[in-house]
Amino acid sequence: MRKGFRRAIAGLLLVASSLHARTDGFVVPDAAARARAEAQITQIDTAIRTSDSATLTLEKWCAANHMADPPQVIVKKGRGSAMQANATERQQLRVSATEPLVYRRVLLLCGDHILSEAENWYVPSRLTPEMNEALKGSEPFGKVVQPLMPKRQSLSQRRQWAPLKAGDWTLARCSQPAFSHQALVLDGKGQPLALVTELYRLELLCAAEKTGAAAEPAGARAFIEAVLGRVRKDEALLLPDKLKTIATPRLARAIEKNSAGGEIGVLDYDPFCLCQDNDGVHIELVDVSGTAAQAVATMWIWWAGAGPSWERLYRMTLVPEQGQWRIADFAEKDRKSLLAALQAGSRDTKIRN
Structure with missing residues (x-):
C-alpha cells in the first residue's frame, strides 16, 4: 500500500x-x-x-x-x-x-x-x-x-x-x-x-x-418492467389509445388536456424518459415497493456519453385499477408531482431539455 x-x-x-x-x-x-x-x-x-x-x-x-x-x-x-x-x-x-x-x-x-x-x-x-x-x-x-x-x-x-x-x-x-x-x-x-x-x-x-427490503406488491414489478420495455423500444406511450392502457384515467385526462388545441402546456417532454428524444437513454429499475393499494417504482435514468451530471432519480406511483396496475403520477427532483403540475396548469414549471 x-x-x-x-x-x-x-x-x-x-x-x-x-x-x-x-x-x-x-x-x-x-x-x-x-x-x-x-x-x-x-x-x-x-x-x-x-x-x-x-x-x-x-x-x-x-x-x-x-x-x-x-x-x-x-x-x-x-x-x-x-x-x-x-x-x-x-x-x-x-x-x-x-x-x-x-x-x-x-x-x-x-x-x-x-x-x-x-x-x-x-x-x-x-x-x-x-x-x-x-x-x-x-x-x-x-x-x-x-x-x-x-x-x-x-x-x-x-x-x-x-x-x-x-x-x-x-x-x-x-x-x-x-x-x-x-x-x-x-x-x-x-x-x-x-x-x-x-x-x-x-x-x-x-x-x-x-x-430491510420493503414489500414488493404482486405484479407491480412485471407491470413497470413491461412499460420500461416499451419505452426502450421508443414506443409513443403518450398517444391516447396507448396511454389509457398504462395510466389511470385521471392522469390520462390531465395529459390529454395539457396538449388540447395543439398547444404545448406544462408537459413539453416525455415523462417516461424525462426527454424529448429517448435516443441514447438508459433506464435502470432500482426498486419496487409499497402495498396492494399503492406501489412506487424507483428508476435511475442517464444518457449515453453524457456523464453523471445527466443522471437522475425518478419515480412512478402505481395504483390498481380494475385488477390492473396503472401509473397514477410521476415524480423527480425538479417536480414532485407531474399530476399536480398538470392540474394547476402552471406554465412556469416547464422543463426544457
Missing part, C-alpha cells in the same frame, strides 16, 4: 474514533449471515470502485435500501486539522510545489446514516468560481463538479472488514471501517481535479439491515 494512502487512512480512522459511537451493531451470527454480508460488501465496494461518481453510487444504494426519503447524500464537515499535500500527492495531481490546493475532510450522510468519511485535496484553479463557492457548503465534491464530466481513476483499495475470515464477527460496530479507496477525480479531458481518500463504514450494511 502506498505510504500516502496509509497516512490518509490513519487520519480518517482518527476522525472515526472521535465521532459519537453507535451503541447498536450489525449481527452476523452464522456462516450464512457472513456470506450474505460478504456479498453485500463486495457489491457496494465494486460498484463504487468502477463508477464515475461515488456520490451517485451511494445514492443508488441509499434508494435501493430505503435509507432516506429523498435518498440524497449530503456532506458534513469532519473534525481534524488541515493536512498539507506531500510531493507524491502533488505529482499525482500534476501540480507544481507552489500551486494552491484546498483540503477538505467530510462525512457523507444519507438521512441520519453516516456512510463514509472522505478527505481530498482539490485544485481550485481547475474549477469555476461557482464550484469553489459551493464546496464551502454541504454539497459532495462529485456533485459540484458534475458539469466537468468527472471520471474516477482508482489508485488503491483495501478491505478493513472481511466477515469470511477468522474472527469474532458476532456483533460488528456500525461505525467501524468496512473498506477504503484512494482515487483521482479527473475532468472530461483527463486533467486531475482532486485526489480523494474514502473510508466506507459498515453502516452501509447496518442501515440496509435495519430498514
